[in-house]
Amino acid sequence: xxxxxxxxxxxxxxxxxxxWDAERPASEIADHxxxxxxxxxxxxxxxxxxxxxxxxxxxxxxxxxxxxAALRPYTSMLRQLWAxxxxxxxxxxxxxxxESR
Amino acid sequence: xxxxxxxxxxxxxxxxxxxWDAERPASEIADHxxxxxxxxxxxxxxxxxxxxxxxxxxxxxxxxxxxxAALRPYTSMLRQLWAxxxxxxxxxxxxxxxESR
DNA sequence: CGGCAACTTTAGCGGACACTAAAGCTTGTC
DNA sequence: GACAAGCTTTAGTGTCCGCTAAAGTTGCCG
Numbered sequence: 001x002x003x004x005x006x007x008x009x010x011x012x013x014x015x016x017x018x019x020w021d022a023e024r025p026a027s028e029i030a031d032h033x034x035x036x037x038x039x040x041x042x043x044x045x046x047x048x049x050x051x052x053x054x055x056x057x058x059x060x061x062x063x064x065x066x067x068x069a070a071l072r073p074y075t076s077m078l079r080q081l082w083a084x085x086x087x088x089x090x091x092x093x094x095x096x097x098x099e100s101r
Numbered sequence: 102x103x104x105x106x107x108x109x110x111x112x113x114x115x116x117x118x119x120x121w122d123a124e125r126p127a128s129e130i131a132d133h134x135x136x137x138x139x140x141x142x143x144x145x146x147x148x149x150x151x152x153x154x155x156x157x158x159x160x161x162x163x164x165x166x167x168x169x170a171a172l173r174p175y176t177s178m179l180r181q182l183w184a185x186x187x188x189x190x191x192x193x194x195x196x197x198x199x200e201s202r
Numbered sequence: 203c204g205g206c207a208a209c210t211t212t213a214g215c216g217g218a219c220a221c222t223a224a225a226g227c228t229t230g231t232c
Numbered sequence: 233g234a235c236a237a238g239c240t241t242t243a244g245t246g247t248c249c250g251c252t253a254a255a256g257t258t259g260c261c262g
Binding site: 011036038042 | 219220223228229
C-alpha cells in the first residue's frame, strides 16, 4: 500500500500519534479505540508493511513506535492534522457547553 | 470529503500539479489523462468542493488553478510526492534501456 | 432559434478496504 | 505437555469511491 494511502486513514494517523513519542504494546494501542483488537492489529500490520512503524518483541508483547525517519516528509502534515483534530474537539466541547446552558 | 482523502488520490494530485503554476481549462487537464472527460470533471468537482482549486469562467470554458493558500500545510508533502513520481519514471526509463540492450 | 462546444451531473457498476468473528500462532507459566 | 496471554491472520460482509456511459446545463454564433 502506498504511504499516502496509509496515512490517509484517520485511525492509522491516531496510532502514529500514540507511538510518536513513546513505544507502546499493541494492547495499549487497541485500548484507545472501540474497534476489535483484530482490526487494530490489521492497521498495525499496514503501518508495519509500509515501514512507518518499528516493532520490538518482548515476551508475548510487541512494542510499536513510529519510524520518524521514514515519516520525515509527512511530519508537518501529520502535525497539522493532529492540530486540526484538537481544534475539532475543542469546538465540540464549546458546542456542548452552549447546549447545557 | 476530507482534505487528506482528496489529496490521497494520485490523479487529483496530478491535477494539482498541472494547475500549480498556471491556470488551465478543464479540457487541457483532461487531455493529460486517459480517462473520460466526465471522470476528470468529477475530480475537479471534488477539488473545488474541498476548496483546493479556484475556477474562473470565460465563455464556455472554465479555467482552474490551485489555491496555494489552502494547500499551504500540504505543500511539502505534495512536492515530495511529485518528486517520487519523477524518480519512478526515471527508474522505468532505465529499466527499459536495460531491456533494449 | 438551432446547433455546437465545453463542461457538469446522474445512474449504475466493480474493486478496494475497514470492520467483525473466529481460527491460528508464539511465548511464558504451571 | 497443557493452558493462558498477547497478538496476527483469514474469511466474509457492508460501504465507499473512481470509473463509464449517457443525460443535462450553459454560453456562443450563424
